[in-house]
Amino acid sequence: MILHRFANGDTIERTEKAVIARFAGERRVLSTAALGGGEREDLVAVFNHDCKENGRKDTPLRAPTYTGHLAVIARELGLDPARVCGLTTAASMCNLALWEETYKDVTVTAAVTAGVDENGGRVGDPASWHEPPGGTINILLFVSADLPAWTMARAIITATEAKTAALQELVVPSLYSSGLATGSGTDGIIVVCDRSSPRTFTFAGKHAKLGELIGRVVQQAVKEALYKETGLCPARQYDVFMRLSRFGVTRGAAIARGASAEGLEKLAREPKLVTCAALYAHLLDERSWGLLSDADVVTACRSLLRDAGMVAQYDDGSNRPLQDRLTEMFLTGLVSLLE
Secondary structure (H helix, E strand, O other): OEEEEOOOOOEEEEOOOEEEEEOOOOEEEEEOOOEOOEEEOOOOEEEEEEOOEOOEOOOOOOOOOHHHHHHHHHHHOOOOHHHEEEEEEOOOHHHOEEEEEEEOOEEEEEEEEOOOOOOEEOOOOOOOOOOOOOOOOEEEEEEOOEOOHHHHHHHHHHHHHHHHHHHHHOOOEOOOOOOEOOEEOOOEEEEEEEOOOOOEOOOOOOOOHHHHHHHHHHHHHHHHHHHHHHOOOHHHHOOHHHHHHHHOOOHHHHHHOOOOHHHHHHHHOOHHHHHHHHHHHHHHHHHHOOOOOHHHHHHHHHHHHHHOOOOOOOOOOOOOOHHHHHHHHHHHHHHHOOO
16 A cells, blocks of 8 residues: 655555555665665665564564564565665554655655654663563654765754654653653664755754754654554643653552542542642652752652642651652652542
8 A cells, every 4th residue: 555655756655564665766775774774875665564473562583683584574575685674663554654844845754653652761771682672663754855974864863853852742751760761772763865856955953944844744753653553642641640650650659558549540630730740750850860959859849749739748867769758758648639
């Protein structure tokens, strides 16, 4: 099924398990792909493949290496492994988001699949050698003009900033620390430009129109793809526990302190409490970034809880980490509303 036709004859098609962009002419490609990755000028197609098998995400490699595994996938898609590059993901291809914008003589298109509910992380989080591909943001970015290799590299920076901005605006939590996610542990990107175009651009940063277009289409496509794949959107994040779960404020923790599940559901989306939770989380973030002192944060957090009608019982004499004590104070205050 062809989803999109470009003015230069290229197409984007979708099968049950893959999205394939086929080229009608000479293209320059820069990618993070393990198969056909880096800078290439001899490719005829690029692809994004859903790696799930029978709904399972922890699927084994079908070759001794990941690159070999991708080559097997390419052949199954009817592609020559030597002339393509490809990415894999556990996201469904039916949830692809496609965004395009044009300014004068240049068009930028982003085709994105995304999921961060199982693999979202913040750069610098503690890592292990292997991360299961439970969530991945894969970006296929197409520019209708010719770009030098260094400009394509800059486009990757701009696209990555746009991806992270989308996650920040949705306050997506890292699953490996108390920070906000900046991506998943397995994200990938493929940038394609048209070598046959008479138009050449040499800058793709935020000061250039090209950079603006890249930023907008990637940011919107990432948000749409996350919503399609997992339901992640502002409405889902309008919840006390969504805002504070990365600090340990969870439904389970509140129930363990005597709260009823039914009572918590009534409180979770109370506007005053969601606002309090959002501000509380930001205070904890600012402390972790070294922008506010411990004393400043404790004072402000107490004030927030009191303003929301909660008990502000802070354990000042404990040797536990301050963040743990502030988490405990919020949980105690929340449970107090149900007593």
